[in-house]
Amino acid sequence: MIKVYKRKMVPKGMEIVTGNDVFFNKYTSLMLDGNAKNIIESIDDSIMVDPFYIRSRFDGATLNIDKLSTGCKTVLNIVYNKNKVFDIRECGDNALDVIYHLEEGNIVCEYPLISFNMDKVIAVGKTERIIDDYDELMEWWQNEV
Numbered sequence: 001m002i003k004v005y006k007r008k009m010v011p012k013g014m015e016i017v018t019g020n021d022v023f024f025n026k027y028t029s030l031m032l033d034g035n036a037k038n039i040i041e042s043i044d045d046s047i048m049v050d051p052f053y054i055r056s057r058f059d060g061a062t063l064n065i066d067k068l069s070t071g072c073k074t075v076l077n078i079v080y081n082k083n084k085v086f087d088i089r090e091c092g093d094n095a096l097d098v099i100y101h102l103e104e105g106n107i108v109c110e111y112p113l114i115s116f117n118m119d120k121v122i123a124v125g126k127t128e129r130i131i132d133d134y135d136e137l138m139e140w141w142q143n144e145v
Contacts, residue, residue: 001130002078002099003122004137005108006144010085016108017077018087024073025066031080032065039079043072043094071095078105088113112141 010016017023032051040048045057046068053062068076071091075098078086085106088099091113099107100118120132125144131137 001120001122002102002104003106003124003128004141005085005106005124006141007108007110009124009126009144010106010108014106015084016087017081017084020074020077020086020090021070023081023086024068024077028073028077028080029065032076035079036076039075039098040068040072043075043098044069069095075099075102078102078107082106112138114138114141 007016029052037048040046040054044054047055049055049062052065054065054068055061056063069092072095074086074088074091075095078099079102082104085108088096088107088109091099093115096113096115097117100115100121114134114137116134118134118137120130121137122128123131123137123140123144125140131140
């Protein structure tokens with residue numbers, strides 16, 4: 001299950017990444033393997049040609065992997081860097097749908113960004129609790145100090 005943090009609840013020593021584009025281009029892009037194909041296709045509707053190139057959905061052009069959307073890069077950052085917490089504020093609904101179904105990873109945001117199609121998550125506040133309902137997670141996000 002994905003862990004959802006409020007910024008002040010992130011454990012000391014855990015790095016929070018807010019610049020997902022730069023982090024992806026510098027680190028995560030070098031880690032990609034076959035597991036990235038489905039994520040890239042489901043979020044950006046592009047085909048991963050190899051670890052460094054994608055085929056664009058718009059005109060079939062082959063582009064450098066750094067041309068992925070920020071939402072797609074954020075999801076890939078979460079999947080390939082499980083020891084860091086990633087800010088999701090630049091993610092669209094398609095990326096949020098994938099994030100809220102990940103088996104593990106860590107996310108943070110200053111305001112509620114929740115997929116209507118969410119699965120179970122671990123909400124980390126004063127205590128950790130499992131939430132599997134959109135409204136319940138929204139309430140947690142608005143009321144957790």
